[in-house]
Amino acid sequence: MTSIVRLGAIKETARFQEHLRSLGVKIPCDSEILRGADSPLLNSKKVDEVTIGNRIAINPMEGWDGTLDGRPSEHTIRRWRRFGQSGAKLIWGGEAVAVNHEGRANPNQLVIGEHTREGLAQLRAALIEEHNHVAGSNTGLQIGLQLTHSGRYCRPNSHGKPEPRILYRHPILDRRLDLPADFPVLSDGEVRAIIADFHRAARIALELGFDFVDVKHCHGYLGHEFLSAHTREGNYGGSFENRTRFLREVVQGIRSFAPKLQIGVRLSAFDTIPFRPDPARSWPGKPGPGIPEAHEELLPYRWGFAVDANRPTQPDLTEAVKFLALLEQLQIHLVNITAGSPYYNPHVQRPALYPPSDGYLPPEDPLLGVARQMGATRELKQLFPNLLFVGTAYSYLQDFLPHVAQAAVRDGWVDAVGLGRMTLAYPEILWDAANGRTVEHKRVCRTFSDCTTAPRNGLPSGCYPLDGYYKGSEMAVKLAAVKKK
Ligand SMILES: Cc1cc2nc3c(=O)[nH]c(=O)nc-3n(C[C@H](O)[C@H](O)[C@H](O)COP(=O)(O)O)c2cc1C
Numbered sequence: 001m002t003s004i005v006r007l008g009a010i011k012e013t014a015r016f017q018e019h020l021r022s023l024g025v026k027i028p029c030d031s032e033i034l035r036g037a038d039s040p041l042l043n044s045k046k047v048d049e050v051t052i053g054n055r056i057a058i059n060p061m062e063g064w065d066g067t068l069d070g071r072p073s074e075h076t077i078r079r080w081r082r083f084g085q086s087g088a089k090l091i092w093g094g095e096a097v098a099v100n101h102e103g104r105a106n107p108n109q110l111v112i113g114e115h116t117r118e119g120l121a122q123l124r125a126a127l128i129e130e131h132n133h134v135a136g137s138n139t140g141l142q143i144g145l146q147l148t149h150s151g152r153y154c155r156p157n158s159h160g161k162p163e164p165r166i167l168y169r170h171p172i173l174d175r176r177l178d179l180p181a182d183f184p185v186l187s188d189g190e191v192r193a194i195i196a197d198f199h200r201a202a203r204i205a206l207e208l209g210f211d212f213v214d215v216k217h218c219h220g221y222l223g224h225e226f227l228s229a230h231t232r233e234g235n236y237g238g239s240f241e242n243r244t245r246f247l248r249e250v251v252q253g254i255r256s257f258a259p260k261l262q263i264g265v266r267l268s269a270f271d272t273i274p275f276r277p278d279p280a281r282s283w284p285g286k287p288g289p290g291i292p293e294a295h296e297e298l299l300p301y302r303w304g305f306a307v308d309a310n311r312p313t314q315p316d317l318t319e320a321v322k323f324l325a326l327l328e329q330l331q332i333h334l335v336n337i338t339a340g341s342p343y344y345n346p347h348v349q350r351p352a353l354y355p356p357s358d359g360y361l362p363p364e365d366p367l368l369g370v371a372r373q374m375g376a377t378r379e380l381k382q383l384f385p386n387l388l389f390v391g392t393a394y395s396y397l398q399d400f401l402p403h404v405a406q407a408a409v410r411d412g413w414v415d416a417v418g419l420g421r422m423t424l425a426y427p428e429i430l431w432d433a434a435n436g437r438t439v440e441h442k443r444v445c446r447t448f449s450d451c452t453t454a455p456r457n458g459l460p461s462g463c464y465p466l467d468g469y470y471k472g473s474e475m476a477v478k479l480a481a482v483k484k485k
């Protein structure tokens with residue numbers, strides 16, 4: 001592969017547009033940024049009973065910084081304030097909140113329960129206060145809470161102690177987790193108990209005033225693993241109907257006590273086989289470019305969702321389309337499209353120039369990864385015009401994020417542009433651009449991946465290089481030591 005052009009070095013939009021053309025990637029990009037009432041990013045949008053006041057969304061961004069019993073810390077509250085500062089009218093989930101202790105992805109993940117009510121209410125209040133300050137009012141502000149169970153990636157008690165809860169035996173991922181041959185899969189009874197926890201959690205979210213809950217189906221966590229449970233026996237595996245039973249039962253339960261609470265789904269709309277650093281091009285502490293795991297013996301591939309079974313490095317949206325049709329049938333109108341998993345194909349999930357400590361060098365220009373997610377979202381939006389689509393993976397666009405976001409919304413590729421990593425570095429980038437303020441070049445996320453490397457090493461997530469809050473902190477000192485090793 002030819003070397004990847006650093007976007008930070010491209011100064012003019014025309015040059016960026018030319019770069020896109022030279023790569024042959026289809027990403028819309030406007031030359032001029034429109035402001036105020038002319039900006040497509042500031043138009044409202046109504047879907048079903050929900051109106052969002054503008055087209056800026058904050059995607060869920062977890063901080064690994066709650067207390068050991070799952071309440072927010074001062075770092076968490078600050079992050080939610082910054083979500084409010086973004087001017088976004090759609091806060092998709094805030095961050096992953098576990099429906100029970102066992103389902104936490106790390107010992108500092110938030111939990112939703114009686115003992116965390118006050119803390120979660122505080123997060124919502126801090127966000128609204130800041131949003132009002134920036135946007136003048138909270139009209140059209142929709143705040144959801146992302147409900148999760150981490151399934152295969154549970155680590156509730158100690159960062160160094162994985163406690164996976166799996167739905168089926170996976171020929172590659174089981175090996176990575178070192179699972180013995182007799183490692184148990186969750187029984188149907190245990191699944192039903194988790195579904196009851198989702199119900200309990202949704203009731204609390206409703207009582208706390210959240211506008212919707214996201215029943216998370218992405219990134220390799222439990223909801224997503226159901227969708228690929230082709231080889232599981234019993235009521236929750238095998239057929240499409242069985243693999244989506246978890247979703248239907250969660251939704252039925254919520255509707256029975258909270259018919260007015262909106263439900264959303266964040267979906268990994270396609271996937272690939274797991275990737276790993278190419279051993280032939282890796283050195284200790286220096287992972288090489290990503291390559292797919294050997295899979296010749298595993299064809300047709302039966303351990304993925306929306307993956308081409310005969311070429312599992314390629315997406316196949318057939319089942320994603322079926323899934324969205326099911327959402328429509330269930331009267332779910334809020335959809336957030338993402339892809340893959342941070343654990344086994346980060347270049348698909350969060351295109352970056354610099355890999356996190358457990359990752360690999362990009363096997364492709366990260367713009368291809370951005371285009372893949374944007375293209376899939378566009379295709380799905382065209383098929384389901386009545387669903388409200390939030391898009392993902394825009395942060396790699398860096399200084400050109402506002403130009404692309406504006407074009408994507410105007411041309412109907414997506415209804416709202418979701419910001420992930422950029423939220424940690426520069427939450428108000430789109431708000432600034434759409435309101436005619438100059439984008440602050442120095443604050444733009446450069447996909448250094450410290451916000452992923454930190455939690456992979458048991459530290460809170462955050463934008464260590466660009467957010468002054470971390471400068472000189474104990475957390476930053478520890479991260480520097482980890483990176484030196
Ligand atoms: C530090 C960090 C925390 C994240 N936390 C969550 C989360 O709690 N829930 C979730 O669905 N996605 C989470 N994501 C994924 C992002 O929402 C987003 O999908 C991803 O970063 C790609 O979007 P971007 O290019 O705007 O960063 C996280 C990503 C990062 C880097």
Ligand code: SF4
Binds near residue numbers: 421424447450466
């Ligand atoms: S650490 Fe900061 S610059 Fe690096 S990817 Fe995360 S948000 Fe972007």
